[in-house]
Amino acid sequence: MSMKPLHPMEPIEPGKLERLKRNYLVQAWLVLMLALFFGAALAGVHLELAPKIAANKTNETYVKIPEIILGSELAEELAQQGEALIVEPHTVAVEKEQRRIVYTIYEASYPDGKLAGWVAKSSGQGYADKIELLIGFTPSVDTLTGIFVLDQKETPGLGNKIITLDWRQQFSNLKTLQPIEVTKGGASDPNQVDAITGATISSRSVTGIVNNAVADLRGPLTAMANARGK
Amino acid sequence: MKAEQTQYTPVIHVSPAPHLSSRDLTTRKMMRDVLLGLSPVVFMALYVFHWYAVKQLMICLLGCLAAEALFMKMRAKSATLNDYSAAVTGIILALSLPGAAPWYIGVIASVVAIGMGKVVFGGIGMNIFNPAMVGRAFVMIAFAGAMGAPGYEQIHATVDVITRATPMDAFKQTGAVASLDSLFWGLTNGSLGETSALACILGGLYLCVRRTASWQIPAGTVVTAAALAGIANLVHPESNWTALHHLLGGSLLFGAFFIATDPVTSPLTPKGKFIFGIGVGFFVMVLRLFSGYPEGVMFAVLLMNGVTPLINHWTIPRPLGAIP
Amino acid sequence: MAVAPTPAERFIQGILPENPVYRQLLGLCPTLAVTNGLQAALTMAGAVAFVLFCANIVTSTIRHLLKPHLRIVIFTLIIATFVTITDRFLAAYMYGMSKLLGPYIPLIIVNCIIICRCEVCASRQSVFAAGADALGQATGFALALVSIAAVRELLGSGMLFSVQVLPESWPNWVIMILPPGAFMTLGLLVGAVNWFEQRRSEQAESERG
16 A cells, blocks of 8 residues: 555646756747847947947037037137137046046137136936036136036936026036035025926936036046146 | 616716707807807907908908818818808907918918817817817917017007007016006007907807806806906015906906807806816916916916816716715 | 738838828827928938838748747847947937937837837748838838928928928928927828828729629
8 A cells, every 4th residue: 555646636747858948048049049149249330330429429529618618609709700719638537436437528728728618528327328418617617617418318308308408508607616406496596406397317317427527526627727727 | 667767878868857949049140149249349459450450350250261161171061151150260260369460370370270170070069179279379389479479569560559568468578567447448459359358348248148158157267367366466465467457458358258158168067167267267367477478368268178078077967866 | 811912012001001100000209209300200210111121021030930928029129139220320320310319219119110010020921021011111101201291391490301492481380390280290191191091992992893
């Protein structure tokens, strides 16, 4: 009487091949293969096109620098006189929390050699994807002259309003000594900007990127300005 | 018998007895009444704006009639020109436009009013939004220049009032307050039909007495607007634009009596009509006080048109003795 | 059931009788968003055509390997790859247009025209049929975008392809450039195409009967 009673509902142990076939990874072999293949293809495309895209952005940066530093009216006036700002790129490395952050800085001077201001390129995480900004400073680095959005993929109709001049203009003439705050409905303090309705995260992201860049760069830029003054 | 009755849900929606039908209550007769009610306003417009009013009225009237004929032909239906509804739309549209607006504004507004405001929805009786206001909203957004303050105020106009700013604009821009007299009689600049409070009240009361327009709608609008204007005055006692200015100025009375009362786009029950009127008055005041626009009647009426089906749903009358 | 359509018939079907925008009402987000000018509309149509064609061809090639419960993942993977390539290509060679279209290019990934064609056609048909289908649908989409953009740009700014064609005295219908103009133009054109198609099918019916 050692025989085990046969249970009618007991599942039959699957064979090895059967088990292998049910394995998730084997099921998804096509997905994995395609992912690998497409990943490699995209890497190739990126390697091929990235320098070209970077060059486009740099071009745009150079075009926008006078507008960011001087404002569109003065920039147009300057262009009409057939003159342009002399722009010289630098890189500034900042040590922060054991990390090295490298900023690209553009030093803009009037044709007569007088310093017109600084423009820093900075980026950070937005709501949808990375946001890339150009941030303008006065020569003495104590005031922002304006910002410009180089790249963003925020939600159309809501977050992508960060590119509008109306919203960006709020950053002109803000002091750099204290961090900028985002408020909903009516900025009253001199260091506040209004959030875009329905896009508080995008608004905070941009402000955060500006605050970080200001905190990192105020020291180095002031030093550079002083060195130049001598 | 009783069990049988409860089995079927009624297919025809009828209100409780008595069921009376009247041969006097045709669309055509109603619209003729509206035209009669509009006559004091038209008369005032002609008196104040002379040829500008004649021109605008002709353009919108002919535009609406032509558009109606064209679109009904496209839908292969017999033209409904002789029920006067297109004529009423045309005249209300003309009276809501600035006299000095260029000719194409009247034409485009007419075509949009009849085409997109009415025929697209299935013709008269089926439209959700007031056709005249749809047409006006379209040209207002399309031609902001010709329909905004600079459209009303033209220095080289041959009629004197058009060279001045409208009372609402003058107040919004410079704080200048028009006299109540001029607002009451209507000797100011503005949309053709809105200037004279007296003409609007005369024509409006006629429509209410004839029951062509339901009194609940203008009453709700005017009372709400007056109450909100009163509160605004209490909050800003230094403002010289009083509650009476709010009532007599702008197109509040014209809108309350002639635009909001359109039977097709307003609720069916008396209670619903009152709610509708209150809503119009509320949005007019909110837009006047807090928006960039000096006037808000058009948007207020369109907004409330949009919620009319909901108001109808809320205010279905309960038969006597029915359990809620 | 009728005989399966030939590739040529599939191509013709996509242009008007089964136009993705006017008849299937798919892909309306870009249709409404990028049609205030002809240049943007054509770029968008080109980008969608490239992604649609490539996705259909690849899906059709591997259609025998697809497992039913993993097919959507694979469609998405394929579409996302080609969209990314398009996005980078535009950023490199048409930078201004890339900035103008902004997030609408990456959003092609969720354009339901493409996943719909992968599902109903490419995952069941030969490469040739899938290719013809993609070309037909892409042409239909381009036709829809171009027709809407032409109306909006012409009335809204008096221009076509940013070239002034109407006299300077033309009063611009600003509303046509704004979102309400997109909805109105789309609605009226959908109505017009429905009317046209109805008449055509009635004619075909009476000829047969």
